[in-house]
Amino acid sequence: MTLLAACSKSTSNSSSNSSSATATSSKSGSYQVTGQTNSSQYAGVIKNGKYLTSKARGVTANQNSNLMNLKSFETGLQDISKKQFSTTKYVFQEGQYLSSSTVENWLGRKSKSNPEGLNPASNGSTDPDKRNPIYLQSVEEQDYVQKSGSKLKISGVTIGLAMNSVDYYRKTTYGAQYQTNISDATLEKQGKAMAKEVLTRLRKKAALKNVPIVIAIYKQASNDSLIGGKFISYSVNNGNSISKWKALDIQNVVFPLKTGESAPNSNDADAFSNFKSEVESFFPNLSGVTAQAQYKDGSLQGMNVSITTQFYSETEIRSFTQFLADQAEKYLPSNVKIDITVSSTADGVQSFLSRSSSAKSFSTHVFGSY
Structure with a gap:
């Protein structure tokens, strides 16, 4: 759940631990590390005077009308990251290793033209209970870096897999909307299978070969829900295979x-x-x-x-x-x-x-x- 930050000035009851931005440089340009409003939040990365944005922001399998899903997905993922990457030792950086095209391919159905697709190939059925639904709705990458001399060094990555509890689809373009309901057991099974493949793919990147990679599974709420979804489990991985999953007991x-x-x-x-x-x-x-x-x-x-x-x-x-x-x-x-x-x-x-x-x-x- 997203808890909005107060826009007014903090009262005497609120603590503040602000620090000024710290400049550094690297071969790829000038970096700054923003200050922290308090010790429970990460400092961010500024490159060449601008905030370093995600390379794949906003890429989803299809349009999701429940905006609470997006908010709780992003903030909840960072809460999980804090369990592994301390806000006092790590700096938050928007995802830089998964491009928009890569995430688009991953969210697509697997096919001859898209072998990278993590969602299952279509079986040709349009029946709600017989078709292969779209399980994976979106992928979120969060990077965690540390200062290393005059550089910022990648020291950890967190990946969120947002899984559909309901897959909305149309049998014809602009036609009526139908839905396939996905059980919790199936959602989690599919998410864990995809996490295994995602970890394998990330380990092939030289910069991510040896850093801790956290992968978390998020259950999206339906479009008509008044609340967002919730994370159900996560895994902290230091090797090439998925480590033990840790269940999360979250209720909205x-x-x-x-x-x-x-x-x-x-x-x-x-x-x-x-x-x-x-x-x-x-x-x-x-x-x-x-x-x-x-x-x-x-x-x-x-x-x-x-x-x-x-x-x-x-x-x-x-x-x-x-x-x-x-x-x-x-x-x-x-x-x-x-x-x-x-x-x-x-x-x-x-x-x-x-x-x-x-x-x-x-x-x-x-x-x-x-």
Whole structure:
């Protein structure tokens, strides 16, 4: 789950560990290492005065309408990387070893014209339960480098494989959309088989022959889901074959819960329900109050609260934001990161509140017309 970063200035309850960019140089040009806003985040790489972007950004097997998948895929992958590559010892670099054409070939179906395809060849069927679906939706590469004299040396790579839980397709161009549902067992089996091939291919690259390579499997949520997908397992590989897989117990939940649904901790659901009731009683002109929460090993990690308003007065928004800060501190779970976004369909984001896991009070920002 993506927890939005506060756009307002940090309060005294928030810690800051900023450092200035450090310049270095190499045969391929001038590099800079950005500072860190805090020790839990990676510094990035700037080359020749510009941020070094990914060579394969945005390449997917087909258009995915659930943007939450993309957000949780990227941020979740970096969280896994932090288990292996410390933010104090490694610098983050956008993927530089997989080009757009390479990733496009990998995401394609395997065929005579595309032997690199990781998705299975078509069996000719268009029946939802008989066709060979597209399992692999996207591939994300994250590089981790370290300073070596005047150079930045690649010291590790993390690869994310985003697997479809539902494959959407059309029998004819511009025709009706159909779908093939993919079971968790099949999704994980296919992902692990592809990971084995991906590791083999990466090891053929001279620069990646001996560095640790982390490969993680991500289960994409369906297009109509209100939340993004989740990582289900990962493997840290120092050799040429896949090491032991480590299972991840991650659950994404939307509050308020639907009838028949449950959360890992019922107290969290009750806390949000009380918060929602107080908020709706304060201002009647609200279109909705919802939250996305993520649990790891049954423990709440964070919560994104979204509130949609129907009023436009800046004074109302300021009063409402102040009220939200008080009620959130009173009712919502403590010791976890919580972001609250207030917006309207007409004006977009109107205010933003954020609290880190170590803070007691919320920092707030109201977006004015100036």
